[in-house]
Amino acid sequence: MLEKALIGDRKYWAWVGFLILLIGVGFIFYLRQLDYGLGITGMSRSVTWALYIAQFTFLVGVAASAVMLVLPYYLHDFKTFGKITILGEFLAVASVSMCLAFIIVDLGQPARAFNVLIYPTPSSILFWDMIVLNGYLLLNIVIGWTMLDSEKKSIPAPSWVKPLIYVSIPWAISIHTVTAFIYAGLPGRSFWLTAIMAPRFLGSAFASGPALLILLCFILRKFSRFDAGKESIQALAKIITYALIASIFFVLMEIFTVFYSQIPEHIQHFQYLFFGLRGHYALVPWMWAAVILAAVALILLINPRTRQNETLLGLACASVFISLWIEKGLGLVVTGFIPSPLEKIIEYFPTGPEVAITIGIWALGLLILTVLYKIAAAVKVEEED
Amino acid sequence: MNCSRRSFLKYAGLSLIGMGVKPALAGDEASRFTRSPEELMAKRWAMVINSRKCPGGCKECIDACHRVHNVPNFGNSKDEIKWIWNEPFRDAFPGQEHAYLQEDFKKKPVIVLCNHCDNPPCVRVCPTKATFKRKEDGIVVMDYHRCIGCRFCVAGCPYGARSMNFRDPRSFIKEINPDFPTRTKGVVEKCNFCEERLSRGLLPACVVACREKAMVFGDLESPQSEVRKLLQAHFTIRRKPELGTNPQVYYIV
Numbered sequence: 226m227l228e229k230a231l232i233g234d235r236k237y238w239a240w241v242g243f244l245i246l247l248i249g250v251g252f253i254f255y256l257r258q259l260d261y262g263l264g265i266t267g268m269s270r271s272v273t274w275a276l277y278i279a280q281f282t283f284l285v286g287v288a289a290s291a292v293m294l295v296l297p298y299y300l301h302d303f304k305t306f307g308k309i310t311i312l313g314e315f316l317a318v319a320s321v322s323m324c325l326a327f328i329i330v331d332l333g334q335p336a337r338a339f340n341v342l343i344y345p346t347p348s349s350i351l352f353w354d355m356i357v358l359n360g361y362l363l364l365n366i367v368i369g370w371t372m373l374d375s376e377k378k379s380i381p382a383p384s385w386v387k388p389l390i391y392v393s394i395p396w397a398i399s400i401h402t403v404t405a406f407i408y409a410g411l412p413g414r415s416f417w418l419t420a421i422m423a424p425r426f427l428g429s430a431f432a433s434g435p436a437l438l439i440l441l442c443f444i445l446r447k448f449s450r451f452d453a454g455k456e457s458i459q460a461l462a463k464i465i466t467y468a469l470i471a472s473i474f475f476v477l478m479e480i481f482t483v484f485y486s487q488i489p490e491h492i493q494h495f496q497y498l499f500f501g502l503r504g505h506y507a508l509v510p511w512m513w514a515a516v517i518l519a520a521v522a523l524i525l526l527i528n529p530r531t532r533q534n535e536t537l538l539g540l541a542c543a544s545v546f547i548s549l550w551i552e553k554g555l556g557l558v559v560t561g562f563i564p565s566p567l568e569k570i571i572e573y574f575p576t577g578p579e580v581a582i583t584i585g586i587w588a589l590g591l592l593i594l595t596v597l598y599k600i601a602a603a604v605k606v607e608e609e610d
Numbered sequence: 611m612n613c614s615r616r617s618f619l620k621y622a623g624l625s626l627i628g629m630g631v632k633p634a635l636a637g638d639e640a641s642r643f644t645r646s647p648e649e650l651m652a653k654r655w656a657m658v659i660n661s662r663k664c665p666g667g668c669k670e671c672i673d674a675c676h677r678v679h680n681v682p683n684f685g686n687s688k689d690e691i692k693w694i695w696n697e698p699f700r701d702a703f704p705g706q707e708h709a710y711l712q713e714d715f716k717k718k719p720v721i722v723l724c725n726h727c728d729n730p731p732c733v734r735v736c737p738t739k740a741t742f743k744r745k746e747d748g749i750v751v752m753d754y755h756r757c758i759g760c761r762f763c764v765a766g767c768p769y770g771a772r773s774m775n776f777r778d779p780r781s782f783i784k785e786i787n788p789d790f791p792t793r794t795k796g797v798v799e800k801c802n803f804c805e806e807r808l809s810r811g812l813l814p815a816c817v818v819a820c821r822e823k824a825m826v827f828g829d830l831e832s833p834q835s836e837v838r839k840l841l842q843a844h845f846t847i848r849r850k851p852e853l854g855t856n857p858q859v860y861y862i863v
Contacts, residue, residue, distance in 0.1 A: 262795035263759070264776030269688040273764040273774055333759015333774065333796025340738040340758050351737035351762055412731050412853040413768020489705065567722075567770045568701040571687070 226370075226377060229603040230596040236448065237599070244592040251585010254578040255330060263333055266579040271571035272562040274331070276554075276583055281327035283433070283554035284590070285404045286426060288320035288361065290434020292397035293464050299390050305457045308605065309442065312453070314369035315597035316438060317397075321362040323590035330582055350406045357400045364393045369597075377604045401426045408561065416494035416561045419482075425475040426553075431468035433549040435461045436542040441598070443539055451602035455535075462538055466526040469545055473519060476552075497570070498560050507572045508560065511551050518548035648811030652829030654728075654748045655803055656858040657817075658840045659721055663824035666718035667696065674819030675801070680792045682782035691773035693801040694723040694816055702849060715863070721825070723816070724771040724801035725849060725857030726750045732763035732772065741798075748858065749803045759796040768853050772800045803827075830858065 233241075258265045268275050294313035297303035329335050346352050368389055375382040405426040408417035439461050442453035483491045496502050501509050525531045525541035532538055559573045575583075675681070675694045682691055696719035700707035707715070730750050732741050740756035741763050743749070764772045778795040786792060790806060793799055804814035812818070817825045828837035837860075840846075846860040 262775065262777040264689050264795075268774075268776065270690045270773055271770075273761045328760075331760070333761070333798075334757065334794075337738075337756070337758045340740070340756055344738045344756065346737050346739050348734050349737040349762065350735065351760060355737070407762070411735070411766050411768075412855065413850070414765060561765070565770055566768050567697060568704055 226374060226600050226604065229600045232603075233599065241592065241595060244588045244595065247588035248585050248592065251582045251588065254581040255585070257578060258330070258582065259335070263331075265576065267573050267575045269571050269573070271565040271569055272559055272573040274558050274562070275573050276575045276579055277327045277331040279554045279558040280583060280586070281324045281331070282404060282426075282558060283550055284320045284324045284327070285358070285401055286430030286549075286553065287434045287437060288317040288324065289397045289401040289427070289430045290438070291317035291365065292394055293431050293435050293461075293468075294438075295390065295397070296394055297460075299387075300394065303460075305454070305460055309438070309453045309457050309461075311369055311373055311601045311605075312438060312441065312445075312598065313434075314365045314372075315601060316434070316441070316594065317365040318362060318369065318597060319590045319594035320434075321358055321365070321400075322593050323586055324358055325362070326586045326589060327583075330586065350403060350410060354400075354403050354407060357396065357403050361393070361396050361400050364389060364396060368393060373601060373604055376608060379608075398427065401430050408557075413566045414561045415488075415490040419479060421475055421478055425472065425479070428468055428472035428475050429549045429553060432465050432472050432545050433553075435465045435468070436545040436549075439465070439542045440539065440546070441594075443535070445598065445602055449599075449602045450606045458535070458538070459533065462526065462532050462541075465542065465545060466532070469519070469523060469526060472549070473523065493564055494560050497563050498556055502564065503570055505563075505570045505572050507574065508556055511555055515548045515551035515556070518544040518551075522548065646809055646811070650808045650811055650813070652747050652835075653831035654829060654858070655726065655808075656748075656828065656830040656837050656860065657723075657726075657803075657814075658826045658828075658837050658846065658860045658862065660824045660826070660840070660844075660862040661718070661720055662862060663822045664718075664721060664820075665822060668822075669696075670819045670821060671721065671816035671825060672696070674815040677785070678787055678804075678807075678815040679790050679802075680779075680783050680787055682779035683784065684777065684779075684782050689776045691775065691779065691799065693773075693799070694721060696720070697722045703847070704850075706847075720861065721816075722769065722771070722849070723859065724750065724803075725769055725855065725859045726801075726803055728856035728858060729854060731766040731768065731853075731855060735762040735766040737762065744805075749805050750800075751802050751805055752799060754791065754793050754797050754799065757797040759798065761798060763798055767800075768850050768855065769857075772798050774798050 254265075266275065266277075291313035294306050294310045298306040298310045329338060332338060341352060341355055368386060371386050372382050402423045405423035408414070409419060409422035411417060439458055442458055445451045446453065480495065483495050486492075493502055497505065498508055498512050522541045522544035525537050525544070532541070563572065564570045672692075672694050676683075676692070679693060681693055684690060699711075699715045699718065699720050702720040702722050726749055728743075728748060730741075730743055733743050733750060736742075737760060738756050738758055740753045740758070742751065742753075744751060759774065761774055764774060775793050775795050775797050780786075780792050783792060804812070804816075807814060814825075814827050817827045826836050826840055828835035830837060832838065840862065841860060844862045846862050848857045848860055851857065
């Protein structure tokens with residue numbers, strides 16, 4: 226089926242070329258980072274995880290959201306999603322690939338990455354994250370590819386795929402739960418030390434992932450003959466609505482506990498995030514932008530008339546995606562380190578090379594996504610003809 | 611000699627298995643290393659810092675430690691690496707300060723270092739066991755050659771005791787001490803309670819360097835040790851004991 230990705234018009238090749246260019250630029254900066262060390266980034270002694278790990282965390286959510294299509298389609302036989310489940314699975318493949326790339330570029334000694342396998346350490350959550358992420362990647366490649374292949378050949382899917390599909394459902398939940406555990410189990414980091422971290426992660430994931438998927442369906446409709454159909458898009462929109470409500474609700478739970486209890490080491494991270502702390506405000510405008518975007522999205526999604534208007538729905542989905550990207554991809558990781566365990570406020574600002582590497586990895590993910598969607602769309606359109 | 615290909619392969623295969631089995635039969639790996647007769651040993655190393663004796667602002671212990679352990683000086687706080695340093699009282703013991711605290715505490719810094727916790731979160735989170743607690747004496751040590759630089763331990767440490775080598779440190783070391791390894795870029799490091807000096811019968815560099823004898827090092831499990839006597843004679847506090855890490859650096863305040 227791969228050959229289908231090699232047939233495309235000029236727009237397609239221009240887009241692929243553009244992505245390869247971004248990947249190349251990112252790679253050149255990564256070579257510089259390898260040479261100089263992680264000091265090339267904005268990370269410091271106080272803020273030791275930042276943009277890379279935050280992208281990883283956000284994208285685990287996007288990957289996990291595939292379950293929002295897989296579960297209704299395979300478990301409840303919700304036929305409407307039959308056409309787009311493959312898109313969810315392939316989005317998961319692209320997202321997990323980006324996650325793994327972000328982990329690798331964040332390692333100080335990437336050449337030693339396999340030490341995690343050579344010296345397996347079950348007490349470390351990172352060990353488990355390695356297992357669930359790679360497992361999830363493999364599951365989605367195998368399931369997605371096999372289902373699409375049998376569809377292309379107009380034969381029923383082989384019987385061994387079914388168990389894999391059932392396994393992939395709890396597995397999707399596990400990737401984001403384990404990723405939340407990376408943060409939620411650290412005794413000295415009060416910002417992350419909250420039992421609601423995993424539910425919060427899942428809530429935001431099931432909003433941001435399907436929101437991206439709707440936007441991708443709109444793009445596919447514009448640039449290919451593949452149409453996801455109004456019904457499946459509206460079903461997705463309802464999922465996003467509920468997930469966004471849950472996500473906002475979970476954040477409000479955190480805010481109540483923190484601001485009502487007024488325990489300094491818990492409250493000061495939230496103060497830094499939303500109001501600034503001791504004259505440091507770097508994330509405040511971002512966070513309020515996220516709040517406003519989430520509010521706008523919520524209004525547009527809850528109201529059936531605006532939700533059913535596809536232009537406004539697109540706007541709402543973009544708002545959801547950007548809002549949750551700010552929350553998880555910018556705020557969540559860095560703020561855990563501000564203030565530091567020694568009460569210091571060292572703010573974090575990404576550097577040029579760091580941003581270039583980050584964009585390079587996003588471009589890599591988009592390239593994987595483009596190729597996979599190109600194949601999926603071609604097979605689906607062929608079948609309809 | 612009549613040697614068919616079949617029998618040749620059979621014996622070759624057997625020999626290969628033999629080579630694999632040999633190390634297992636050779637006995638306990640540890641027994642191949644002998645301890646130095648002058649090594650200082652303890653069941654549980656611990657430190658008592660008498661902040662009343664510490665003049666505050668003095669850097670003798672810090673300089674001694676950083677010199678002995680080839681700790682680089684980058685000249686900026688972003689890439690900074692430190693094993694032991696001065697910290698204001700309110701930052702070393704968050705929540706303990708109040709408006710009417712003795713002036714002494716407001717001004718005088720406290721010496722802080724790795725607490726060599728009995729229940730160390732850094733060890734729990736490390737995905738490669740590059741950081742581990744020694745069974746024999748409780749010191750939390752690092753294998754710089756195994757560390758992948760993921761910095762999970764830095765996030766896990768509630769004391770800010772760990773530093774990442776964000777750059778190649780070697781050209782930022784004033785004078786390299788050949789008795790201790792330098793580090794490469796991309797690995798984490800921290801205080802090791804001078805395990806390399808203990809094995810040669812020497813007390814930690816900071817303890818030796820302190821002219822006021824404000825730092826005392828000894829075996830917590832031996833009732834005759836000086837650390838035990840100090841803990842009996844004085845009220846002591848530890849940093850963030852409520853986190854359950856069971857830190858092994860005690861402060862007389």
